[in-house]
Amino acid sequence: MATMQDVARRAGVSVSTVSYVLTGARPISQATRAKVLSAMAELDYQPNAMARGLASRRSRILGLLMPMDERGLGATETAFVTGAAAAASAAGYHLVLSPIGAGEVDELRRLASQRMLDGALLMEVQLDDPRVDVLRELSVPLVLIGRTADTTGLSYVDIDFDRTVRDAVDHLVRLGHRRIVYVNHSPATIAHGYGPALRTRDAFVAAMSGHGLDPLMIAAEDSAAGGRDALSEAFDRAPDLSAVLAMNESAVFGILGELARRGLAVPGDVSVVSMVTSPQVAELATPALTAMTSPGSALGRIAVETLLRHIDADSGEIYQQLLPCVLEVRGSSGPPGTAGGAAGDGPARPTPGRT
Amino acid sequence: MATMQDVARRAGVSVSTVSYVLTGARPISQATRAKVLSAMAELDYQPNAMARGLASRRSRILGLLMPMDERGLGATETAFVTGAAAAASAAGYHLVLSPIGAGEVDELRRLASQRMLDGALLMEVQLDDPRVDVLRELSVPLVLIGRTADTTGLSYVDIDFDRTVRDAVDHLVRLGHRRIVYVNHSPATIAHGYGPALRTRDAFVAAMSGHGLDPLMIAAEDSAAGGRDALSEAFDRAPDLSAVLAMNESAVFGILGELARRGLAVPGDVSVVSMVTSPQVAELATPALTAMTSPGSALGRIAVETLLRHIDADSGEIYQQLLPCVLEVRGSSGPPGTAGGAAGDGPARPTPGRT
DNA sequence: ACCGATTGTCGAAGCGCTTCGACTAAGCGT
């Protein structure tokens, strides 16, 4: 392992000069810079991260605090991660993921108070997230992915649920649907104040009302069984329903199963649109699901850029940004009342869309 | 931020003594240790990771190199990660995940040659994985999750595919099935030499032969459509088939869809068993899938323990370990030829055009 | 009672880098 000493010696300059070449903290002449760079290349020099971190009090590490619940990560999350990692890498930072949720605050405190993190991105943010307090206390810059209840003084990036729901409803209404039911997360989740569930609920009411339609929402457990039950309830309360908008990725499969059991065709009898769903999951269903695809990778990039802005210009300035999901029409939505016909991948009135 | 100086001063000892208390590198009397510890507590002291890393040439960071493909992470992977993180944390190490696949070798080289990693765990190992070469060259200890073609001198932990396939086949045979078809990954995947596909193929042949049965394998594309096609092919080649064993999580949903389309009940007409599938995914199907559940969390723990053994006793000793998936019987498997009656969720059979 | 080993502690020398102050040599306006 070559050190900076070696490079300096070989280039015939002092170590501080080498350092300045690397960091750009002071002007260096073209000639010197060239000598230094070629010495580095010849020695295959790589700065030692620890030494650099110690001296500069900057680790060049960004933490991505990502709870890993049992149910795995959707493609949305992985897209987010890769987007974020690419952005970090481009800026000369490392992005390290740590499976730290609102529960494991201790581990976070360890990480942060050892001064390992220059900043942090929080995923799966709770309305009242203890991780925020820990990081603030240790004055580690942070950016939320999602939103806490009180976002004053906090930067975040999040999905624009209002816009997303509105676009989804518009899609169905434009196809001719009037009776649309919204299958949300479970009552418990809603009662617990889970942001996306609340925001989409309100957005759904607003969007439907805007079209002069009656907004019917049903809360479903996050499981296939929950979806089946939700669909039954939906038919009880609105026998004439022709479209389902589902927030709940697990329930969607139950909904489809129950629809099939009742001998109803998708989208001939009932159209189904899934929210915040990755293309990969959408393709699992038969027919493939028309869905609102989340802007995972863009969200990741923006989050990192925002965090970096905080880090190296730590004015108290804050940035709050929302990105909508984009509609991708696949086989599960079509005009109402065309049972037997429009099935499959049929011409469901293509809509421009894609990330 | 309190430093070690502060602690030493407050405890009335030298810094080296404080250090020895922390690292245990030399014996310290009970009395002194107590003084030091209480000084630490009072000052809320946390050692600075960078300084420690620089001085000791050990970062106490383990890298988990986890490719993040577009399709997201299964529950198996997340269980692995949490298991690994817990084990690392218990040993005083940090586990950082880096979305580094066989493609992004440069990023890995950066990470490793900056001496940031004390060791690495490689997920999604390819038969000939360039990451292994990079790490060896930089002499970073590593443990594979999975296996390369040549594992001499390499430690790994992996799923015991032989045992897993055998258990799955035994389950079906014991239920009375004779005609069992194995739906593997795609021909391309197999041709490319993907380990699990090859190993399960061979294990399937062995297991079936052991029962005096004819081993029929079909390679399916990794998609719902691939599953549908595979099932059609299966019926062409074995009209009397009564059970499907599927390796391919994406294809399973297509298989179920096609079964429903043909008006065949699961498990009344055909039993379906899924391999290496998480409970969460298994529950998505209707009926829920009987599946071989992978030992994700245990795998993670063992991998970390193995890696640590390498790190702090770097004899050339190697460890190679296999863990089987365990059978979890749900609704999709039952005795053959009991259409209408069988176990599971009951009459899941009518209705062309489900899912 | 004396030796060698062990236990317990300290001071000091780094680990490989950044960064501050100092210095030289130009370049500028006046």
Place this chain on the structure above:
DNA sequence: ACGCTTAGTCGAAGCGCTTCGACAATCGGT
């Protein structure tokens, strides 16, 4: 011509920790 800023470089002082050698004190064993 004068001081003054700016570009370009160097030496040295750390950053907060680990670890080595030294040394005093204690402890059997004979």
